[in-house]
Amino acid sequence: MGRFVIRRLLQMIPVFLGTTFLIFFMVHMLPGDPVRAMWGDKAVDPAQLASIRHNLGLDKPWYEQYLTYMGHLFQGDFGTTMGNRKVLDVITEALPVTVRLALLAFVFEIVLGVTIGLFAGLRRGKSFDKGTLILTLLLISIPVPVLGFIFQTVFATQLRWVTPTVQDSMNIGQLVLPALVLGSLSLAYVARLTRTSIVENIRADYIRTAVAKGLPRRKVIGTHLLRNSMIPVVTFLGTDLGALMGGAIVTEGIFNVKGVGNALYHAINLNEGATISGFVVVLVLVYLAASLIVDLLYAVLDPRIRYA
């Protein structure tokens, strides 16, 4: 177990280097010149541009810039924005908001998705099951912006339960609606995955054994059925946590949540290479951590999966 964790941590190093390299390279290839952009339409003295480029190290070849960036990164220095703000400050401001939003969406996904999937699976072919299949298909097919606007119209404009956009991004209560929108797609997938898994496992021989042992129905389902059925769901949830963190751009835009997506969107618009790279680095770390947790959870759920 310990060796497995260490090996997985070591495997993260090349993945981490690879992704940061890719993103740095891609940001470098972006069209447009961030230094020139500082002046907008105004005319600038080329000598002044050159001196700023030199001061920022932008006149060096890109691989040298990458090495410098990585060197600073390992010392905890994410660089500065063009407006001379520390990128780390931008991240620490936006990240807690997105973490809350993503975790809230994640909880919706697990609680609602698994519950709905479980009951649909147990009532296979009945109206609840059919309703679930239709509803989840609907959720999967509706684009997130459309769903966002529907929710805004219904819950904010018509029912007036909430304000259409988020006023205070750190307020959990205000994040509920965006989290529902953010989690809706994955919720549909989790419900369907759980349902399929339940339907498959309920016919398994060991479930028949559990019934033959005289266990009450809730024990048959809770102890024997649900645990076996959670394995594919956990795989999805693990990769989804990372996707929720990075995928909140649209949702955060609709609801004006000042999180990672919002900050990333602005950074891309302004061609802020350091900010983009900084956020991607953090998201990669989150993703790697989530997949490690999933792999460890596997072993807890299914002892047949050896850490070999």
Add this chain to the structure above:
Amino acid sequence: MTTVTEKADSGERLAPGTPLLEVRDLHVEFVTRDGIAKAVNGVNYSVAAGETLAVLGESGSGKSVTAQTIMGILDMPPGRVTSGEILFRGQDMLKMSNEERRKIRGRKIAMIFQDALSSLNPVLSVGYQLGEMFRVHQGASRKEAKAKAIELMDRVRIPAAAQRVNDYPHQFSGGMRQRIMIAMALALEPDLIIADEPTTALDVTVQAQVMDLLAELQAEYNMGLILITHDLGVVADVADKIAVMYAGRIVETAPVHELYASPAHPYTKGLLRSIPRLDQKGQDLYAIKGLPPNLLKVPAGCAFNPRCDIATDLCRTEIPALHQVADKDGAELAGRRSACHLWKETLHG
């Protein structure tokens, strides 16, 4: 160690001669997209305490469906019991509530399944799965349950039980896994054990060990045993009586040795002839011609008639009753019945 005499809540003593379990005229069918499959068509059999009944038949003969119906683990729907009674200690289990039946399952009647690997939960330790019996039915604590699980594993002779109690099913060999299934069935010292092809998935050498263990424990606890199998070799040593099933009906019943010596039904005869024997090396194996019937359209008359060498017009039109079998002098043979119009010819011919 608990013994038979200390056995808790085993209920009132049965009057001598009363069967522990009696299946009466049981009919079970399955509703499928293509029609109604009649899986069990009027099965009667009974088992007394300490007695072993072997139920013999090919796949689809209804032997497992009957067992699952007794156990109350038949999938309903698509399955449904259309008529009949299953009397356990004189009470019809088909009339009991779900909760009453659940309390009988595992505690009074236990079942051993064919494939122990798929029948044990892959993600729970064997100790947990054994201990669950005591926790659910007797309210034992986790610790007590584990101690009892180790004791059970010892009793079915799993080496180093205390070290292996936390292992998972996939870490055991096939024979050891089946021993765990047996231990699980034995846990609460039930009155009756139904073993559905308990040795089919095992190597031949292990088969004998597991069968011997089962027979020994059955004798020790004076349990009734219903042994479902398609393997005539398994049956010979352990069974007291045999019921041969074909297309959802019992076609012959007999004390075990009499059935082997002188079958009274052409199907039984065919089964016995199809056992490979060392002294027939080099000859072709005998096989009953044709295939088991499709349960959606069972042949008219005797279901076996299309495969039978001696079938007459009567066999093709009239379903034979389960006749009492008699010897050449007309004296009835105890416990022997045959559902063949031509049982006399088959037995004496």
